[in-house]
Amino acid sequence: MGIFQQLTEKPWLTVEGKEPAEQRAFSLESPHVGLRVFLAVATVLFTLFLVVYVERMTFPDWRPLSEPWVLWLNTLVLVISSAGFHWAWVNADRGDLDGIKTGLLAGGMASFAFLAGQLWAWRLLVDLGYYDMANPAIGFFYLLTGLHGLHLLGGLVAWFRTSAKVKAEVGLAQLRLSVGLCAVYWHFLLVVWLVLFGLLLLT
Amino acid sequence: MAYVAPAEVEQIPPAEVEDVELYHAKSWVTKYVFSQDAKVIAIQYSATAIAIGLVGLVLSWLMRLQLGFPELFDFIEPSDYYQFITVHGMIMVIYLLTALFLGGFGNYLIPLMVGARDMVFPYVNMVSYWVYLGAVILLIVSFFVPGGATGAGWTLYPPQAILSGTPGSEGGIILMLVSLALFIIGFTMGGLNYVVTVLQARTRGMTLMRLPLTIWGIFTATVLALLAFPALLVGAVMMTFDKLLGTSFFMPALVEMGVYLDYGGGSPLLFQHLFWFFGHPEVYIVALPAFGIVSDLISVHARRHIFGYRMMVWAIVGIGALSFVVWAHHMYVSGMNPWFGFFFATTTLIIAVPTALKVYNWTLTLWKGNIRFTLPMLFALAFIVTFVNGGITGLFLGNVVVDVPLSDTMFVVAHFHMVMGVAPLLVVFGGIYHWFPLITGRMLHEGMGQFHFWVTFIGAYTIFLPLHYLGFLGVPRRYFEMGETNFIPESAQDLNAFVTVVALTVGVAQIVFFINLFWSLKNGKLAGHNPWKACSLEWRTAHVPPRHGNFDDLPVVYRWAYDYGVPGADEDFIPQDVPPDRVSTGKGEV
Numbered sequence: 084m085g086i087f088q089q090l091t092e093k094p095w096l097t098v099e100g101k102e103p104a105e106q107r108a109f110s111l112e113s114p115h116v117g118l119r120v121f122l123a124v125a126t127v128l129f130t131l132f133l134v135v136y137v138e139r140m141t142f143p144d145w146r147p148l149s150e151p152w153v154l155w156l157n158t159l160v161l162v163i164s165s166a167g168f169h170w171a172w173v174n175a176d177r178g179d180l181d182g183i184k185t186g187l188l189a190g191g192m193a194s195f196a197f198l199a200g201q202l203w204a205w206r207l208l209v210d211l212g213y214y215d216m217a218n219p220a221i222g223f224f225y226l227l228t229g230l231h232g233l234h235l236l237g238g239l240v241a242w243f244r245t246s247a248k249v250k251a252e253v254g255l256a257q258l259r260l261s262v263g264l265c266a267v268y269w270h271f272l273l274v275v276w277l278v279l280f281g282l283l284l285l286t
Numbered sequence: 287m288a289y290v291a292p293a294e295v296e297q298i299p300p301a302e303v304e305d306v307e308l309y310h311a312k313s314w315v316t317k318y319v320f321s322q323d324a325k326v327i328a329i330q331y332s333a334t335a336i337a338i339g340l341v342g343l344v345l346s347w348l349m350r351l352q353l354g355f356p357e358l359f360d361f362i363e364p365s366d367y368y369q370f371i372t373v374h375g376m377i378m379v380i381y382l383l384t385a386l387f388l389g390g391f392g393n394y395l396i397p398l399m400v401g402a403r404d405m406v407f408p409y410v411n412m413v414s415y416w417v418y419l420g421a422v423i424l425l426i427v428s429f430f431v432p433g434g435a436t437g438a439g440w441t442l443y444p445p446q447a448i449l450s451g452t453p454g455s456e457g458g459i460i461l462m463l464v465s466l467a468l469f470i471i472g473f474t475m476g477g478l479n480y481v482v483t484v485l486q487a488r489t490r491g492m493t494l495m496r497l498p499l500t501i502w503g504i505f506t507a508t509v510l511a512l513l514a515f516p517a518l519l520v521g522a523v524m525m526t527f528d529k530l531l532g533t534s535f536f537m538p539a540l541v542e543m544g545v546y547l548d549y550g551g552g553s554p555l556l557f558q559h560l561f562w563f564f565g566h567p568e569v570y571i572v573a574l575p576a577f578g579i580v581s582d583l584i585s586v587h588a589r590r591h592i593f594g595y596r597m598m599v600w601a602i603v604g605i606g607a608l609s610f611v612v613w614a615h616h617m618y619v620s621g622m623n624p625w626f627g628f629f630f631a632t633t634t635l636i637i638a639v640p641t642a643l644k645v646y647n648w649t650l651t652l653w654k655g656n657i658r659f660t661l662p663m664l665f666a667l668a669f670i671v672t673f674v675n676g677g678i679t680g681l682f683l684g685n686v687v688v689d690v691p692l693s694d695t696m697f698v699v700a701h702f703h704m705v706m707g708v709a710p711l712l713v714v715f716g717g718i719y720h721w722f723p724l725i726t727g728r729m730l731h732e733g734m735g736q737f738h739f740w741v742t743f744i745g746a747y748t749i750f751l752p753l754h755y756l757g758f759l760g761v762p763r764r765y766f767e768m769g770e771t772n773f774i775p776e777s778a779q780d781l782n783a784f785v786t787v788v789a790l791t792v793g794v795a796q797i798v799f800f801i802n803l804f805w806s807l808k809n810g811k812l813a814g815h816n817p818w819k820a821c822s823l824e825w826r827t828a829h830v831p832p833r834h835g836n837f838d839d840l841p842v843v844y845r846w847a848y849d850y851g852v853p854g855a856d857e858d859f860i861p862q863d864v865p866p867d868r869v870s871t872g873k874g875e876v
């Protein structure tokens with residue numbers, strides 16, 4: 084039954100002679116639904132930060148910041164990371180354990196590389212003398228990249244647990260679930276980063 | 287006979303519900319302390335929330351002592367007073383009511399009412415409680431750091447919240463912000479569970495439109511909270527940056543004690559928008575579960591189906607959606623464009639439409655009902671009256687021209703205490719009197735309950751009606767003492783003293799409620815199965831109180847939760863899991 088039908092149903096009428104149906108709002112597995120609800124919350128959080136960012140820009144003391152070049156490299160690395168997880172997911176559907184391992188390894192390593200690259204970017208900024216926190220553009224840069232980094236670290240916990248599952252040789256069904264969750268999470272991370280990076284570049 | 291006694295449950299054809307793997311606790315610690323059972327977590331949440339709520343109550347007494355008898359109590363310094371105000375507000379709104387309705391009632395009732403064995407992510411649910419406990423502990427700790435807790439007011443407006451003139455601007459404000467961040471993280475973990483359990487774990491036949499309204503209220507409130515709390519988190523994180531790292535997100539250029547501060551260019555108004563983008567939905571995060579629970583209490587105790595069920599659902603959803611576009615009505619005096627004010631005044635008045643619709647439907651449910659003045663019913667009726675009273679003053683304040691002169695007076699204090707203090711608490715009490723027999727297997731003592739109800743109900747009005755009047759006189763809120771105010775008659779002080787005496791009395795009388803809880807735990811009348819003869823699934827468990835896993839066989843649902851007084855049926859209620867061919871009609875089963 085579609086969601087619209089479900090919501091327009093007349094509950095006071097008892098339907099006779101019909102076996103009560105199973106009730107799930109979405110055909111996805113529950114952890115996937117949970118993850119998407121969580122990502123919706125994260126989206127609201129990042130959106131609010133961006134709204135405040137844009138709003139704060141309108142004040143006269145705003146001095147734009149020139150972003151370090153290394154961010155371009157980091158973006159590429161994050162794309163690789165996201166692709167790695169997707170590769171693992173595709174192989175999980177195929178039931179190819181080696182493919183899962185390769186994908187997870189590539190995704191995880193690229194994530195660490197991304198984090199290292201972000202720290203490098205911070206370092207470059209400090210070397211350029213950009214640590215005057217009273218400049219809101221600088222404050223926002225550290226805040227937004229830091230928050231995105233934290234979000235990625237949270238994902239790496241999931242990556243670590245998934246890798247442990249690969250090692251413990253749990254069933255393929257369980258592995259497919261974990262890998263799928265990781266892949267969706269990393270795609271989200273990538274999209275958030277692209278939006279953040281785009282906004283930082285434009286302003 | 288329609289009512290299937292639990293002993294006969296086996297006769298129902300076994301439910302063809304795909305069962306779930308359930309976590310089983312192995313030791314006492316994992317069963318009762320680090321428990322993953324939603325019912326245990328619910329009790330942990332409730333006990334913690336009520337305990338911290340009592341701290342909030344004592345803080346309000348201290349405030350009332352100062353307001354009623356200024357200069358009599360030397361131990362209350364102005365800075366103490368501001369700390370009491372701030373922490374009282376924070377505790378009551380967030381750490382008590384939000385946690386109690388969603389973490390307490392939500393955890394207990396959602397799995398039982400939708401026919402699930404537990405929440406979908408029990409481990410995350412457990413962590414949610416412990417993070418919440420951490421947030422509560424940090425809040426308490428903030429009283430004992432140098433400088434004490436923050437005295438910035440519960441709205442924590444910058445710049446004053448982090449400047450040295452405000453009490454607790456050293457450690458207190460940081461701990462407050464960290465505690466809020468923890469609360470939000472903990473809540474998000476719980477909230478994911480509540481939402482996904484309602485969406486995905488309903489039993490066979492439990493369509494969305496067969497959910498009891500309690501679940502609709504809690505579900506919608508959780509969605510609101512998941513979307514609104516991030517705004518508070520953003521504000522808290524950025525203010526922490528301003529305080530600790532010297533950024534100027536919210537801080538304008540300032541001179542403090544003749545010294546230029548390093549801040550410059552930030553906007554305190556940005557914080558206000560963020561705060562109220564969370565703060566207004568927060569009102570409904572507390573109110574919607576109350577709406578839902580009251581609907582069920584009224585229906586059960588008036589033995590009548592809820593009037594206009596679908597309207598009630600859509601009203602809950604509509605109020606939830608509208609609550610996101612009214613936030614700036616808290617900021618009329620912040621100097622906004624009149625058109626902006628006009629927009630928010632209009633949306634504010636519009637939100638009264640679905641709310642009034644709910645009140646009409648409650649009243650129409652009572653119409654020709656077989657009303658039983660049980661304790662839950664008394665509290666539910668008291669809620670309706672109180673919510674209407676508090677809501678009407680909300681319409682006053684929603685209009686810019688009326689709000690501006692009344693802003694920051696006791697009228698505002700009276701308004702929000704009626705609408706989101708007293709009203710939801712009445713529902714909390716009603717809910718506890720209603721579900722205590724399920725949770726413990728015993729009834730609460732009727733006499734003590736009657737005493738508690740009348741003292742609380744009449745007491746609340748005796749406290750808060752005079753505050754409306756004081757507000758009209760121009761008595762400001764948040765003032766430590768009046769000082770020289772010629773426009774306020776001296777008799778206002780007598781009224782303040784009267785309110786203080788009543789507040790202390792009503793507060794102390796709550797002891798009767800707690801005595802009742804503990805006394806009835808051992809000595810209450812045995813409740814048996816389904817003492818209120820309710821239709822919803824939580825009363826259909828094989829054991830009372832329900833054990834781990836809730837049901838023996840998962841129930842199958844054939845009808846909505848409001849089949850009271852169905853024509854032709856022998857009994858005046860047909861539980862949700864009774865199939866149509868097993869309803870007794872006096873001529874044998876049909």
